[in-house]
Amino acid sequence: MKKILGITVLAAFIGGAAAIGGYKLFERNQTGSTISEKQNLYFANNPLKVTSAGAADFTQAAAAVAPGVVHIKTTYSTSDKSQGSSSPFDMMEDFFGGGGRQMQRQPRAASGSGVIISQDGYIVTNNHVVENAEKVEVVLTDRRKVEAKVIGRDPNTDLALIKVNATGLPVVKMGNSDNVQVGEWVLAVGFPLDLQTTVTAGIVSAKNRSIGIIGREQQGNEITEEEYREYQRTGKRPERPANTSIESFIQTDAAINPGNSGGALVNANGELVGINSAIASQSGYNQGYGFAIPVNLARKIVDDFMKYGSVKRGYIGVNFVPLSGDEKPEGIKTSEVSGLYVNDVVAKGAAEAAGLKSGDVIKKVDGIVINDSPDLQERVGRLNPGDKVKLTVLRDGALKDYTVTLKGEASINPNANTAATKSVEVSKLGATFVPATLAQKSKLGINSGVVVTSVTTGKAFDNIGVEKGLIITKVNGQPVNSVTDVQKALPQTRNGMVYMSGVTGQGTFNFSFPAQ
The missing domain is CATH 2.30.42.10 (PDZ domain)
Incomplete structure (x- = not known):
C-alpha cells in the first residue's frame, strides 16, 4: 500500500511540475517576436469557430471579426492644416480626380479603422490614417478609449502599426491572401462615415490590381515652371525620387466608404485577407470599387516593425x-x-x-x-x-x-544608408544640412528629407524658431533629399513666401516665411 501511495504521490508531483513548466513556457511565448507567433499561440488556445460551406451566411464570420476591428480617431495641430495629407479622405480624394466633389482637406480631426492582430495591443491600419497625427486614439468595441503609439509607418505600402497599452484584446485571425480567389465572398468591416461597427459583403472582383495612388502620394505630380522650361530646352526629364511603392491590391465590390480605411477585409471563414485602403469613385462614396492591401504583404511589414522598428526591403535591381x-x-x-x-x-x-x-x-x-x-x-x-x-x-x-x-536599398541608391560626412550651409536660410539617412526616413515613415545640423543666430531659421535636428521633407512643395534639392526649390515661392514641411519624433510641422 505504501509503495502504491508513493508512486501516486510521485506521479502527482511530476504532473504538477509538468503543468507549471508548461505554463511558464506558455507565459514566455506570450511575447512572441513575430506577429505570426503571437497569432499561432492565440488561436491554438482560442480556435476560430467559423465554418463556410459556400452559403451566403456571414453571421459567424461577422461575429468573430467585428470585436477585433477598432475605430481610430486622429487629431492634428493647427499648423498641419495646410499640409493636406493626413486625413483618411485624402488618399481616396486624390484617386477620385477632379470629377468628384471637393472634400475638406486636412481636418483638425479625422477617423479611420484598424485591426487588432495580437492580444497585447498591436493594431494594423493604413499609413494615411495616422500620418502626421498629433494624437491617435483607439475606440475599442467595448467603448473604451485608449491612446495609441505609432510603432511604424510605411508610405510605400500605405501600412502602419500602432499599439495600445491593453491586454486580453480580441484578435482577428490572419489568413492567406494567396489563396483568395476572384468571385469569392468577402466582408468589409470598419467604421465608415463615423458610424459604429459596420459589416458589408461583396465578392473579390480582381487581384494584383495597381491604381497608381501610392506612387503619386509618394512622389508628387507637380512639375514647376522652371523644370518645364528646362525640359523644353534640354529634353531632360525632371528628376523625381525613385518610386519604391508597392501596389497589388485586392479589388472588391463590398461597400467601402471614407472611414473604412485601415479596416478588415475577411473571407467567409472570418480570416483576415486584406487591409482596406482606398476606393475609386467620382462622388466620394462607394461605387463598387474598393481596394485592400493583401494580408501576406501586411504580415511582412508588421513583423519588420516589431523586429527592427523599420521595414527591411529587398530589391532585385x-x-x-x-x-x-x-x-x-x-x-x-x-x-x-x-x-x-x-x-x-x-x-x-x-x-x-x-x-x-x-x-x-x-x-x-x-x-x-x-x-x-x-x-x-x-x-x-x-x-x-x-x-x-x-x-x-x-x-x-x-x-x-x-x-x-x-x-538592400543601398543597391539601388548608393547614398541611402549614409549621410554626407560634412554639413553644407544654405546661407539664405542661415542653416546647415545633411541628407537624412535611410534609417531616419524609415523610422519616421518619410521618403525625403534633409537634417538641420546647425542654425545661425539672427538668420531666417533662427528668427522663426527652427531648431537643430528638424528634418525638412519639402521646400515649396518639392521633396528634398540633398542641399542641392533645397537650393533648387527655394526660388519656387508662392506670393513671395517660402513654404516648408518638416518632421521630428514628436510630429509634423509646416511653416512659411517671406522670401529674401
Whole structure:
C-alpha cells in the first residue's frame, strides 16, 4: 500500500511540475517576436469557430471579426492644416480626380479603422490614417478609449502599426491572401462615415490590381515652371525620387466608404485577407470599387516593425516595362505580349550579380507566372535583403532560371544608408544640412528629407524658431533629399513666401516665411 501511495504521490508531483513548466513556457511565448507567433499561440488556445460551406451566411464570420476591428480617431495641430495629407479622405480624394466633389482637406480631426492582430495591443491600419497625427486614439468595441503609439509607418505600402497599452484584446485571425480567389465572398468591416461597427459583403472582383495612388502620394505630380522650361530646352526629364511603392491590391465590390480605411477585409471563414485602403469613385462614396492591401504583404511589414522598428526591403535591381498586345514603347525589341521586359539593370545590383541583362523578359517568379508589375512587386515586397528569389527569364527564345539574392536599398541608391560626412550651409536660410539617412526616413515613415545640423543666430531659421535636428521633407512643395534639392526649390515661392514641411519624433510641422 505504501509503495502504491508513493508512486501516486510521485506521479502527482511530476504532473504538477509538468503543468507549471508548461505554463511558464506558455507565459514566455506570450511575447512572441513575430506577429505570426503571437497569432499561432492565440488561436491554438482560442480556435476560430467559423465554418463556410459556400452559403451566403456571414453571421459567424461577422461575429468573430467585428470585436477585433477598432475605430481610430486622429487629431492634428493647427499648423498641419495646410499640409493636406493626413486625413483618411485624402488618399481616396486624390484617386477620385477632379470629377468628384471637393472634400475638406486636412481636418483638425479625422477617423479611420484598424485591426487588432495580437492580444497585447498591436493594431494594423493604413499609413494615411495616422500620418502626421498629433494624437491617435483607439475606440475599442467595448467603448473604451485608449491612446495609441505609432510603432511604424510605411508610405510605400500605405501600412502602419500602432499599439495600445491593453491586454486580453480580441484578435482577428490572419489568413492567406494567396489563396483568395476572384468571385469569392468577402466582408468589409470598419467604421465608415463615423458610424459604429459596420459589416458589408461583396465578392473579390480582381487581384494584383495597381491604381497608381501610392506612387503619386509618394512622389508628387507637380512639375514647376522652371523644370518645364528646362525640359523644353534640354529634353531632360525632371528628376523625381525613385518610386519604391508597392501596389497589388485586392479589388472588391463590398461597400467601402471614407472611414473604412485601415479596416478588415475577411473571407467567409472570418480570416483576415486584406487591409482596406482606398476606393475609386467620382462622388466620394462607394461605387463598387474598393481596394485592400493583401494580408501576406501586411504580415511582412508588421513583423519588420516589431523586429527592427523599420521595414527591411529587398530589391532585385531592374527597371522593367510590362508587356501587352498594345503598341510597344520605343526601344523595346521583343514580340512577346506578356511578362516584364527588362530595359535596364542596376549596376552592382542583385539582378546584375545573378546574370540578368537588358532585353530579358521575366516570365515567372518562384514558378508563378507574372504578367504585370504588381505580380512581381508584391511577391518581392514580402522578402528581405539576403532572401533568394527564382526568376524564369526568356532570352534569345529560350527560358532560363536565375536565382537572385536580394540586396538592400543601398543597391539601388548608393547614398541611402549614409549621410554626407560634412554639413553644407544654405546661407539664405542661415542653416546647415545633411541628407537624412535611410534609417531616419524609415523610422519616421518619410521618403525625403534633409537634417538641420546647425542654425545661425539672427538668420531666417533662427528668427522663426527652427531648431537643430528638424528634418525638412519639402521646400515649396518639392521633396528634398540633398542641399542641392533645397537650393533648387527655394526660388519656387508662392506670393513671395517660402513654404516648408518638416518632421521630428514628436510630429509634423509646416511653416512659411517671406522670401529674401
